[in-house]
Amino acid sequence: MHLGVFTVLFSQKSWEDMLDLVANHGLKAVELGTGGYPGNSHCPLDELLDSRTKQQQFLAAIHSRGLRISALSCHGNPLHPQKAIAQEADQLLHKTLQLAEQLEVPVVNTFSGCPGDSDHALYPNWPVTPWPHDFQELLDWQWKEKVYPYWTQIGQVAQSRHVKIGLELHGGFSVHTPGTLLKLRERAGEAIGANLDPSHLWWQGIDPVQAIRILGRADAIHHFHAKDTAIDPINLPMHGVTDMQPYTKMVDRAWQFRTIGYGHDLKTWADIMSTLRLVGYDDVVSIEHEDGLMSIEEGFRRAVQNLQQVLISEPLHEMWWA
Template structure:
């Protein structure tokens, strides 16, 4: 396995300065935002696709520092019921697939998105209960009319470009759990897989080790994020796991994102890494830092230090003892 970072946290630095800092920490890979929610501070598809020289220089800047690109990420909502919002998100996903093909990057990460509840809807509707039955009707319409048709088309586009799509399982979007990911994969093809982030499993009440096993058995883990979550045992009783308070209201929230090792101990993280190895995932573990209690540098540095202790880097080889 290799250790990387989602560079959006260094968006305030010029690309080469950010790359120097990342390389100085001993990392192997970078994940770059190309638009949507992460922005494109370091990797603008329009600029790079229009100029072969800039594309070549961009690739050299990364590779000359001993780094690789693990994924291009354009998390967005291409299924938003408002066309003025959905169309730019769809466009950036398509451009990012083309750019990934040009750069020989194997994975594009994004969200599945979430539609509204009918053709004239204005806002997304995320059903989370099977009753009243209206929610089942909404869910059926969303998947049959929006989710499956859209991702079937994008999956075919990605496959033709020799690129895999890593959907991040995130609450608020149609694909948010191992079962919803596998449902879409069955319908839209094997180019669709997960960008698995344990932090979103924990707050949904899902054991990330079991999520790795469920998805890994299906060959459906295309990329992996390293981010932690802490659950407040008191506040969760007041607000539940679907706590709608702002992330900034940390003292009262039911859960919050933490850097690796500050929500769950390193034994838990070692179990996750071991399970990834067990199901055959031998790609990049990409740090995502969204810890409201730590600065960018401290949160990132502690994640690096903690993951270096549990990451399994070397090939196993033969079991010499059997």
């Protein structure tokens, strides 16, 4: 396994400065945003598409520092009930898949999206309870009419371009658990997998180690985000795991994102790394830093330091003792 970083946290830095910073910290990969929620500070999608000269210059800057691109990321909601929003996300995804093929990047990360409650809705509707029965009927409609058709088509496009899709299991979207990911993958094909981020599993009450085992057995882990979550034992009974307070209200929230080692100890992260190796994921661990208690630089630096203690980086050999 190798350390990488989702470079959106360095959006204020220039392209060259960002690459130098990442390389100087001993990382081996960058995950680049092409638009949508992450923005495209370091990957001008339209400029790079179909321009072999610009692509070669772009890749040369990365490779000359001993880095590679682990994924292109275009998180958005292509199932949004407002057509203009959905179309923008859909076009971005198609362009990102095209660029990934041209740059020989193996994975495109995004969200599954979430539809509304009808073709006339204005906002997404995320059902989280099977009763009253209205919610179950809504969920069935969403998957049958929106989720399955869209992602089956995208899965075919991704497969034709020899690129994998990493869906982040994130609350508020149709695919947010290992079960919903496998449900979609069964219909949409093996190009669809997970960009597995433990931080979003912890607040849902899902053990990331077991999630890795579940998805790893299905060869459904396409990319991995390293981000931590701290659960507040005092605020949790008040607000529950679906706490809707802004992330900025850190004193009052039931849970909050933290950098690696500040939500769960390094033994937990060592178990995560070991289980990734156990199920055959031996690729990039991409740091995502959204810790409201630390600066960008400190949160990133501590994530690197802590992950370097538990990362399993050397190639696996035969068991000499067995």
